[in-house]
Amino acid sequence: MQRICVIGGSRYFGKLLVQLLHAAGHQVSVVNRGSIPPPAGVEHLVADRDDEAALTAALGERSFDVVVDQVCYTPIQAAIAARVFNGRAQRYVMTSTIEVYDPATAALPVVAARTPIPEQTVDPGAWRVQLDLPWHDTAYLEAHYAEGKRQAEAVFAQHRGFDFASVRSAHVLGGGPQEFTGRLAHYIEHITQGTQITVHAQALPTVFIHYRELADLLLWAATATDFTGPLNACSDGPLDVRALSAVIAAQTGTEAVFRSVGAGEPASPFSFDRHYAMSNARAKELGFHFSHTARWLPEAVAEATPAAVAEAVVETLNAPPASARTAAANAATTAT
Template identity: 80%
Template sequence: MQKTGMHKADMYKAGMQKICVIGGSRYFGKLLVQRLQAAGHQVTVVNRGSTRPPAGVEHLVVDRNDEPALKAALGTRTFDVVVDQVCYTPVQAAIAARAFGGRTRRYVMTSTIEVYDPATAALAPLPVDTLVPEESVDAAAWRASTDLPWHDEAYLEAHYAEGKRQAEAVLARTPGFAFASVRSAHVLGGGAQEFTGRLAHYVERIARGQEITVHARARPTVFIHYEELADLLLWAATATDFTGPLNACSDGLLDVRDLSAAVAAQTGRRPLYRTVADGESASPFSFDRHYAMSNARAKHLGFAFSRTTDWLPGAVAETLTASAVPTL
C-alpha cells in the first residue's frame, strides 16, 4: 500500500498519551493497537477476551454491554482518549457515555459510510455527482431510541446504519467529553484478515468464471485500505482535536465494474455480469443509489489520503492468495 503523505512528526506530535481501545481484536482495530503501542502510547484494550493484545498492552476482559462490570473493570483508570471500535447501537453508546464520562477528555467512535445511505434514512437529496459531506447527517440532531430491540441480532443486522447513526447521536450529546466520529468507507485489504468476505466474493467468482450480479445503473462508491484507516484512527486519537464527524476514504471513485476489472487484471479472466434493475438485490458494492463520501474535511485538517487505484491491485492479490482459487 502507498503510504499517506502525513509526516510522522505530525502524527505523533502529542507525545505519550493514555489511550483506551474498545474492541481492537481484529483487522484495522488490531493494527491500530499495534501502531499506538509502537508510537509510545500507554494502551489499554477493553474486549471480551477472544484475542489477547500485544505484550505490554493492558487488557481488561469485560463485556461492554454489562455496565456494572465495565465500570468495575475500569476502576479508577482515566484516559486521554477512548477509541471505540465496536459501538453499534444507542444502548451501547449510552452505557459508554455513563462509564467513560469524567474518565476521558475525548471519545472517538468508528462509524461508517452507511450512515449516509438514502435507503435507510430520509436524508436531503444531493445531486448524483456530489460527494457527500459530513453535515448531511447531523448526529447531534438525530433521534436516538434505546427502547428498540437492539439486543436482537437479526434486528441489529437489518438496522446497522440506523444503529450507527443513533450511537453517534447519543455520544454527540454527552457532555462528559469531546466527541468525534470517523465515518469509514468500505474497508479492503489484508487478505484473509478482511473478515467480511466482500472482496473475496469478487475474486472467487471471477476466477471461477461465475456471474457477478450488478445493477444496470450501478453508482460509484469509495473505499479505504485497512492500513490507511488504522493510520487515520491513530491520527484522530493522538494528533488532532477535531470534534464531530469525519469522513475517511481514499481518493477516487469506483463502481462495481471498476472493482471487477481490477480483479480481472489479477485473475486473467473476464468478468461475467448478470444485470438487475434498481431495487433488486445485487453483489456487494453494487449500489443503485448514490452516497459516495467527500474526504475534504480530513484533508483540510491535515490528513493525506492515498488513491484507491494505487493500493487496490495489492489488496486483490492478497485476497487471491488467501482464497487459493485457480487463475489463468
Template identity: 75%
Template sequence: MKNICVIGGSRYFGKLLVRRLLAAGHRVTVINRGSAAPPAGAEHLVADRNDEAALTAALGSHTFDVVVDQICYTPVQAAVAARVFARRTRRYVMTSTIEVYDPATAALPALPPGTPVPEENVDPATWPVVTDLPWHDEAHLEAHYAEGKRQAEAVLTRADGFEFAAVRSAHVLGGGAQEFTGRLSYYTDRIAAGEEFAVHANLLPTVFIHHEELADLLRWAAEADFTGPVNACSDGPLDVHELASAVAAQSGGEPVPRVVAAGEEASPFSFDRHYAMSNARAKELGFSFSRTTDWLPAAVAEALAAAPASTR
C-alpha cells in the first residue's frame, strides 16, 4: 500500500485513476479547488495549486510516497509544486501530452516519415525554461499549451527532493458525455447528420488511448519506479478517414470530408504533420496496451448515445 496524492482528479480519467488507486488498497488524498468531491474513501484537501502559500497550508504535515499531478500546464505551476513537495514525496508523476512532439510548436529533431516518435525527441533535462512569460494569461496558455507542458516537465525533471516521471498521453477518447474535449462527438454528430468536416489533402495518422486505459497506465506509473518521460498510446495509429469510417459503421451515416488548402485549419485529428508516438518504452517497462480498433467501436457508441436526441 502506498500513500498517494492526486492533484486534480475530479473528472474524466482523473476520477477513474482515484477509484483504481483506492480499489488497489492505496491511501489516496485528492487536492483540488473544491469544485468536486473525490470518490468515497479518498481524503479531500481544498487548495488552489497556483497559490503556493495556500497549498502549503492545506498540506500541513502530510507526506506521500507518490504525487500524481493531473493539472500541471506551465513551468510556473511546476516550480510551485517542486518547492512545496520537495520534502513531502519520494516520487512525482506528471500527466503530460502528445502535443510536446508537435513540430509546429517547436524546433524538434526530424525523423524519417512514419517513424513513431520516441521519448528522447523531447528531452526535459535539456529543454529551456522561461518562467517570465505570461503563463497566467489564459490566452497565452492556450496558444502555447505544448510549450507549457514541455517546460513544466523540464522544471520537475531538474527539481531536487523527488524522482520524476512524465506520462505523455495520446489523444484520449471514450466516456460518452464525460469526454470533455468533445472531439469524438464532433465526428459522431456530423457523420450521423450527413454534415461535412474539414481534412487536409495529405493526411497523416495519429495515436489514441481510451480513457480507462490511461487511468490504468497512470495507476501503473504511480506504483512503478521508472523515471523520465513515457509515451501512452494504444497500438494502431489511425488517420481521420479511418476514424470517420469507424464512426460511420456505428451511426449509419456517411462521412462527408471536405479537403482544405495547405495552411487552412482542419477538423480535430486531421494532421498534415507527423508526431504519432512510439509506446515501446512503456512496453519494455512492463505495461501492455490494447489496440485502438478493439475499443473504438464502443467509444463511438457511447458518444452516439450521449448525443442530444435532435442530432441522432
C-alpha cells in the first residue's frame, strides 16, 4: 500500500484513476475545491491549489509516497505545488499533453514528417520558465495552453525536491458523455447529419488514447514503476482526420462529407497541417503495453452517439433492401 495524493481527479480519466488506486488498496487523498466529492473510502482535502496557504493548511502534517497532479496548467501552479510538496512527497507525476510538441506553439527541433515524436524533443530540464507572464489571465492561458504545460513540467523537472515524471497524453477519447471536450461528438454530429467537416487538404496523422487506458497508465506510472522525466502515452495506430471519420461513418451507417482547406487555415479539431504525432516506444520499453486504436475506437463512437441517432441507424441497417421493400409493397397492393 502506498500513500497517494491526487490533485484534481474529479472527472473523466482522473476520476477513474482515483477509483483504480482505491480499488488497488492504496491510501488515497484527493485535493480539489470541494465541488465534487471523491468515492467513499477516499480522503477529501478541500483547497484551491492556486492558494498556497490554503493548500498547505489542507495537507496539514500529511506526507505521500506519490502525488499525481491532474490539473497543473501553468508554471505558477507548478511552483506553488513544488514548494508545498517539497519534503512531503517522494515522487510527483504530472499529467501533461501531446500539445507540448506542437511546432506552431514553440521553436522546436525539426522532426521528419510522419516520424513518431520522441520525448527528448521537449526537454523540461532545459526549458525556460517565465513566471512573470500573465498566467492568471484566462484568455492568455487558453491561447498559450501548450506553453503553460511545457513550463509547468520545467518547474518540476528543475526543482529537484522529489522524483518527477510527466505523462504526455495523446488526444483522449471514450466514455460517452464523460468526454467533456466534445471533439468526438463534433464529428459524429456532422457525419450523421451529413454536414461538411472542414479538413486540411494534406491532413497529417495524430495519436489517440482511450480514457481507461490512460487511467491504467497513470496508475502504473504512480505505483508500479520509478521512471523519471517525460513519457508519451498513446495507443498504437495513428489516424488522420479522414481515417477517423471513416470509422465513425462505418459505425453509424452514414457517410462523411468533407470541405478541404489549405495549410494554415482553420479546420475541425483533429485535422492537423503540422506533424507532432508521438512515439510510445519509451513506455513500451519500460513495460507498459498499449492497445491499438482500432480495438477501442468503434466502442468509443458508439458511446458518444446520441441514442436517437443510434436507433435510426439500427433501423436503417435492419431494414430490407429497396428491392425487397418494393416487392413487398407490390404484393400488398395485389392482395388488396
